Amino acid sequence: MTRTPEIDADRLWEAHRLMAEIGPIPGGGSRRLALSPEDAAARALLLDWTRPLGLAYAQDAIGNMFFRREGTAPAEGAVAFGSHLDTVPEGGRFDGVSGVLCALEVMRALHEAGVTTRRPLELVNWTNEEGSRFRPAMMGSRVFAADMSLKDALAVRDNDGISVEQALKETGQAGPLAPSPRGWSAWLELHIEQGPVMEATGTDIGVVTGTMHARYLQLTVHGEPSHGGATAMERRHDALAAVAEAILAIERIGIAAEPRGRSAASWIENEPNARGSVPNLTRLSADVRHEDPEAAIRMEAEVKAALEAIATRRKVRIELDPYATFGPTVFDAGLCSLLRQKAEARQLSTRDMVAAAGHDSVLVNPLCPSAMLFVPCKGGITHNPAEYASKEQLARGAQVLLDAVLTLAK
Numbered sequence: 092m093t094r095t096p097e098i099d100a101d102r103l104w105e106a107h108r109l110m111a112e113i114g115p116i117p118g119g120g121s122r123r124l125a126l127s128p129e130d131a132a133a134r135a136l137l138l139d140w141t142r143p144l145g146l147a148y149a150q151d152a153i154g155n156m157f158f159r160r161e162g163t164a165p166a167e168g169a170v171a172f173g174s175h176l177d178t179v180p181e182g183g184r185f186d187g188v189s190g191v192l193c194a195l196e197v198m199r200a201l202h203e204a205g206v207t208t209r210r211p212l213e214l215v216n217w218t219n220e221e222g223s224r225f226r227p228a229m230m231g232s233r234v235f236a237a238d239m240s241l242k243d244a245l246a247v248r249d250n251d252g253i254s255v256e257q258a259l260k261e262t263g264q265a266g267p268l269a270p271s272p273r274g275w276s277a278w279l280e281l282h283i284e285q286g287p288v289m290e291a292t293g294t295d296i297g298v299v300t301g302t303m304h305a306r307y308l309q310l311t312v313h314g315e316p317s318h319g320g321a322t323a324m325e326r327r328h329d330a331l332a333a334v335a336e337a338i339l340a341i342e343r344i345g346i347a348a349e350p351r352g353r354s355a356a357s358w359i360e361n362e363p364n365a366r367g368s369v370p371n372l373t374r375l376s377a378d379v380r381h382e383d384p385e386a387a388i389r390m391e392a393e394v395k396a397a398l399e400a401i402a403t404r405r406k407v408r409i410e411l412d413p414y415a416t417f418g419p420t421v422f423d424a425g426l427c428s429l430l431r432q433k434a435e436a437r438q439l440s441t442r443d444m445v446a447a448a449g450h451d452s453v454l455v456n457p458l459c460p461s462a463m464l465f466v467p468c469k470g471g472i473t474h475n476p477a478e479y480a481s482k483e484q485l486a487r488g489a490q491v492l493l494d495a496v497l498t499l500a501k
């Protein structure tokens with residue numbers, strides 16, 4: 092007789108506590124940069140924890156970890172779930188980590204209840220989701236999904252000149268498998284919300300229907316070099332002052348688009364960047380994003396109009412280069428409704444949400460039906476030691492994940 096598997100909230104919470112002891116930083120957070128000794132220790136702990144569960148372990152050449160629980164129909168596509176154990180330099184205990192530890196708790200609960208499933212199950216820990224040490228972010232899932240070549244990823248270097256290839260070898264994480272999709276039938280990722288909406292609305296489970304559409308812009312302002320003292324104010328064509336106005340305009344456009352849209356101006360380069368000289372060339376990178384792609388396009392047009400007005404008034408020339416777009420990602424509607432049903436069956440409140448940040452699931456989504464579920468995040472604080480989700484919130488999320496996995500795998 093098998094029992095209905097139930098999440099053990101205390102065991103799940105204890106796993107968070109123990110994992111946070113690896114790379115601890117003041118304030119209760121964690122620092123586990125991708126492929127650092129701390130990341131390697133976290134991976135070793137996960138391996139230890141999975142050993143009694145009888146899972147088959149496999150690792151690919153970019154260090155992604157796969158723990159497989161065999162099904163009675165091994166030829167059928169596995170139901171896969173997980174997230175990432177790496178953190179930003181001043182990270183918390185939950186971003187990514189909860190996705191892996193809730194997945195582990197699902198495996199533990201199934202093992203304890205003696206459940207066998209028809210489809211195999213796979214627990215996944217992706218390499219370098221954060222991109223803090225090695226750019227780009229979501230490197231492991233990118234290589235897995237052939238969005239980036241393994242060769243290019245291995246050649247990426249950190250600020251100390253250490254390559255991904257070297258870091259993988261030094262930490263013993265260069266696995267023998269060629270990174271490639273594993274024929275999954277479904278992918279699920281649990282993550283903390285990284286925003287304040289669920290807490291503010293008393294939502295237990297966020298059903299993530301997709302990600303925002305982001306549009307990345309670079310602007311180059313051509314002014315005129317002149318003396319910062321001798322030139323009369325009205326005769327200057329100050330590129331930096333024009334960019335200062337542009338930054339504020341971009342911010343206003345983001346504020347007007349909230350809550351469904353955002354903007355950011357985040358990188359600047361200035362020439363000659365010399366004291367006493369009026370800047371004649373300034374570059375700025377910015378982005379606008381919105382749940383509705385049409386609205387993001389309108390935001391970009393508003394940025395363009397604001398820049399034209401600034402250019403005319405200040406007599407500078409502004410070039411706008413819309414150099415990249417991202418998303419929108421639309422997750423599988425069937426999986427989203429399954430998550431909603433499973434939450435409701437447990438008397439949990441749900442809310443459809445659109446993720447503003449990138450996640451590994453975005454890369455997996457084209458490979459197989461994919462979806463994400465959010466658990467609340469106190470005060471919306473994330474990438475910070477103060478990041479927090481409660482034991483009960485995590486257990487509810489893990490239970491919905493478990494219930495969904497069972498339906499998909501039966």
Ligand SMILES: [Zn+2]
Binds near residue numbers: 175186187220282
């Ligand atoms: Zn994350």
